[in-house]
Amino acid sequence: MDKQQRDFYQRDQEEQASFLEQTWCNKCQEVDLGMTDPEEYELDGKVCIDGKCKKCGETVTTEIFGEDEEWEE
Numbered sequence: 001m002d003k004q005q006r007d008f009y010q011r012d013q014e015e016q017a018s019f020l021e022q023t024w025c026n027k028c029q030e031v032d033l034g035m036t037d038p039e040e041y042e043l044d045g046k047v048c049i050d051g052k053c054k055k056c057g058e059t060v061t062t063e064i065f066g067e068d069e070e071w072e073e
Contacts, residue, residue: 008040
């Protein structure tokens with residue numbers, strides 16, 4: 001399935017701020033470092049936001065779950 005671009009900036013300001021601040025960086029192994037340059041897309045039925053870690057610049061990905069979905073480890 002192809003990656004379908006979505007417009008991150010169509011989200012309200014509070015929601016944008018939350019997604020940009022509440023991150024996890026695999027390289028830094030730290031939470032809530034923040035991200036820049038958000039790119040929202042849908043792939044295989046999942047909505048994700050990719051950005052760059054504010055600390056190290058590596059790509060961080062946040063998967064967005066609907067209200068009915070739960071995060072699984």
